[in-house]
Amino acid sequence: MKKSLTYLLTVCLIFSLVLAACAKNEPKPQTPAAGSEGQSKPPAEQKEKELLTPPGTYPIVNEKVTLKVMVRGNPLVEDFATNEFTKWYEEKTNVHIEWEVVPEQSRQEKLNLALTSNDYPDIIFGINVSAAQQMIFGSQGIFLPLNDLIEEQGVQTKKLFADSPLVKETITAPDGNIYALPDINECYHCSMSQKMWIYEPWLKEVGLDMPTTTEEFYEVLKAFKEKDPNKNGKPDEVPLAFTPKSWRSSIEAFLMNSFVYNPMLSTSTKYLYINEDGKVDASFNKPGWKEGLEYMNRLYKEGLIAPESFTQDENQLIQLGENPGEVILGASAGGHQGVFTQLMGESGRWSEYKTVPPLLGPSGVQYAAYDPLGMTVGSFIITDKAKYPEVALRWADGLYEFEHTLRSNYGRPGEEWREAEAGEIGINGKPAQWSELKSFGTVQNVNYAQTGPGMRSNDFRLSAVAKGEDDLEVILYNETKNKYEPYAPTKVKTLPPLFFTEEQASEVADLAKTLYDFVEEMTARFVIGDADLNKEWDSYLKTLNDMNLNRYLELYQQTYDANK
Structure with a gap:
């Protein structure tokens, strides 16, 4: 009986396999392409x-x-x-x-x-x-x-x-x-966002003009440290402070452009640019980069740069800028004053910081990093x-x-913005279209604060009602127009976003991670003196080569040429 049952089960199994094979080989009705006339779509x-x-x-x-x-x-x-x-x-x-x-x-x-x-x-x-x-x-x-x-x-x-x-x-x-x-975001002031800001009342207090060279900037910071510009009788002034974690606020974003072109306008292509020969190049292996590190190390050794500049986050920097009581922060870098102070805050300090123009370096370098894309x-x-x-x-x-776009970036009509009235003039001097009622930069829960897609064209942004000298957008427009645009590069340029093949993209991502982590680590170590710049520079360059910097640049060059 057992044998008969086993035999029967075996026959059934074979028969099932034959039917499955036949079904597999049998032609299936074709599923029509979505949108084809007279044909059905997949259920979902x-x-x-x-x-x-x-x-x-x-x-x-x-x-x-x-x-x-x-x-x-x-x-x-x-x-x-x-x-x-x-x-x-x-x-x-x-x-x-x-x-x-x-x-x-x-x-x-x-x-x-x-x-x-x-x-x-x-x-x-x-x-x-x-x-x-x-x-x-x-x-x-x-x-x-x-x-x-x-x-x-x-x-x-x-x-x-x-x-x-x-x-x-x-x-x-x-x-x-x-x-x-x-x-x-065809934001005019964002196109040259690597800015330095200085507390103007302190300049007047120490009897110095706005610096125009790296040496003058050094003298200003030294005066901030030594001459008690906040007049409280304490050595509590912080001449210069940064954060690596906010908008254009890292130590090399502004300062290095007095030594070598250093556009940091994109996290994926920062440090890369198109040189005078039309080739993709990097800033961090140039003699000018070393010269810039030497300058920043000098500032650090003399106590002109806050030690926490390499580790603090944006909130800690703002706390420094909004120190209760006396002002203690002399200068900082960022795309706007809200990087290091509270925009429209009760202290009103944000409006007393003015931009430092691109500084003329000892070798004649003076750049405002420029990104024309606005996207x-x-x-x-x-x-x-x-x-x-x-x-x-x-x-x-x-x-x-x-x-x-107005609602997602600014908030509610009638509360954070309104339509322009007849006769109102925009930032660009033309008839305005809308007016901001509350300034950008405070913590809120009515908009996305520039997160995600939007359509802020140049016409859109400059059609906002100009509200006088205290209008943040007017300030940023004028500071950029007067102090930064004259130094936009003409012989070198910022690298545009580039697409790679899957194989190239994977290689580029791996190389960028290795290279940029090393550059950022060594930049901090060279500035604070943890690594000796004169003794270890050659080793630094060799390590970059060992990390396949040439291959990294080659991949960008191939793709840049293909996209011309």
Whole structure:
């Protein structure tokens, strides 16, 4: 009986395998391409189509949809989930967002970990993913191509491309795909954002003029240290302080441009530039870099640079700038005064700091690092986890609208901004379109504080009502126009964002991590004197070569030439 049962089971198993093989080999009906006339779509895509309203209309969907979004933490935003713009935009779009906030300073590490562990959400928002990363994860299918989605649903994005063809060209990868939407911020003062600020009342107190050379700057800092400019009888003045963790605020961002061109306008290509021969080059292995390190070491040894400048975060620097009672901070670097003081704070100190023009170095170098693009790539990405990619694209596309840009970056109409009145003049001297009612730079929960895509064109920004000499945008415009634009480079230039093949991108990312970590470590060590610059410079150069600096530059050169 046992044998008969075994035999029967064996026959059944063989028969099942034969049927499976036949089924496998049998031709399957072809699934039509999405959008083909008279053919059906996959169920998920069909469901999404039924949910969507016509492009450019609101709400975006007929039934509420939830999207999961990874966002860069912003110290000026209390809570993305309860933010007033989040709530307003959800009501308008019928799209609910589940936020995953990652710390600003470790956003790249968190993103890389999420992508490699296959634990990532529908959307990556405001993390500013580099072109190299877009190619790596785009070619793997993790980042979705947006071309067809834009064509079908991107009303505002297509308008942007039509108005600014360079934008589309810049964000299109070599394989023809667009993997990310940008944040457009044609901010005039941001294009030359590597600024130094000095406390002007102290200059008057010590009887010195605004410095114009590195030697004059040294003399000013020395006077700040020795002449008790805050008049409290204590040696508590901090002549110069930085943070490596805020906007254009690291020690080399401004100062090194008096010795060698050093554009740090992009985290992925900082230190790289196009030299006078049209070749991709690096600043950190040049004689001028060594000369700049020697200068900064001199400042440090004489107690003119705060020791914590290499480790403190942005909040600690602001606490220094807003010291209770007397002013103790003489100078600091940053894209605006809010990097080291409280913008519009009760102390009012922020407005008493004025920009130092690019300083003339001992070898005649004097640059204002310049970035003409006015665009941050990789601001919005849809991943292959998204169940509703068209909804996601529509949600981001809406952020380019005029009112939505105002709401997401400034806040509520009538409270943080208003429409311009007849006769009001903008920053550029032309009829204004809108007016800011509360200045940018304070912690709040009504807007995204420049996180994620928006459409702040040059016309948009300069059409804000000019509110006099105390208007932050007016201050930044004038300081940039008068003190920095005259020193914008003419023979060298900043490297634009570049796309690499997947193989190149992976190699570039590995090399950049190794090289930049080493450069930043040694910059700090040379400045504080932990490493002897004269004895160890040759070893430093050799280590850069051993880390394949030449290969790194070669990869950039190949891609730069291919994108000309």
